[in-house]
Amino acid sequence: MTPLTEIAHQRIAARLHSGDLAFDLxxxxxxxSLFLAQCVGSAGRVYALDIQQQAIDQTSRLLATHEINWCELHCRSHAELLEFCQEKQLSTAQAIMMNLGYLPGGSHALVTRPESTLAAIQFAVELLSAGGVMTILAYPRHEGGAEELQLVQQTLSELNSEQFEIETMAGSTAKSPVLFVIQKNA
Ligand SMILES: C[S@@+](CC[C@H](N)C(=O)[O-])C[C@H]1O[C@@H](n2cnc3c(N)ncnc32)[C@H](O)[C@@H]1O
Structure with a gap:
């Protein structure tokens, strides 16, 4: 079976073009971030946020090895996405990714939280351009993960179905990760 991380990349690649603007939340x-930067190319722009400096440093190193300098990294919560976009005067993005949970190899205490995830999603769906795509990968296995997944599901179910198409993909057990692909109709 194709990993959900790869399916998320496939869905984004189908809609993201050279010169576009994308967010890794x-x-x-x-x-x-590397994948998004490769999709948009040097004519585009990627903004990547994380609350951990360790993640920012790791992402910075990875991008440097690929000689990518069109991805801006910010040690900041995605709960502040609205403020961030106001500061940067950004009003639209063609793709947005959220891979929830904790940093692989890092502290399990520094995990995405339902309240900040909700705040980010609520503004992200507004920020998404017509024809744009957002992916959210949620993990129910860690503490708080099931509640976060439920909140994501609930929030997406309340979106206007004429404006958004939501695709949900999950593994075979209740503890399997779940991928949501949100497409904003053109
Ligand atoms: C599963 S990892 C992301 C994997 C990553 N997209 C990649 O390609 O390697 C989840 C990340 O979310 C970060 N995170 C947790 N809460 C956050 C928040 N409020 N805002 C931004 N990032 C957050 C964690 O620090 C962690 O690095």
């Missing part, structure tokens, strides 16, 4: 080890 959980930079982590930098793999999604």
């Amino acid at each position: 959980t930079a982590g080890n930098g793999w999604d």
Whole structure:
């Protein structure tokens, strides 16, 4: 079975083009930021946020090895996405990724939390351009993960179905990760 991380990349790649603007709202080890930066190319821009300096440093190193300098990294919570976009005068993004949970290889205490995840999603769906795509990968296995997954599900179910198409993909057990692909209709 194709890993959900790869399916998320496939869905984004189908809609993201050279010169576009994209967000990685959980930079982590930098793999999604690298992927987004490669999709948009040097004519585009990626903004990557993470609350951990360790994640920002790791992402920075990964991007440097690929000679990518069009991805801006910020040690900041995605709960402040609205303020961040106001400061940067950004009003639209073609792709947004959120890979929830904790930093692989890092502290399990520094994990995404339902309240900040909710705040980020609520503004991210507004920020998404018509024809844009957002992916959210949620993990129910760690403490608080099931509640976070439930909140994501609930929030997405309340989106206007004429404006957004939501695809949900999950593994076979109740503890399997769940991928949400949100497409904003053109
Ligand atoms: C599963 S990892 C992300 C994996 C990453 N996308 C990659 O490609 O390697 C989740 C990340 O979310 C970060 N995080 C947790 N709460 C956050 C918040 N409020 N705002 C931004 N990042 C947060 C964690 O520090 C962790 O690095």
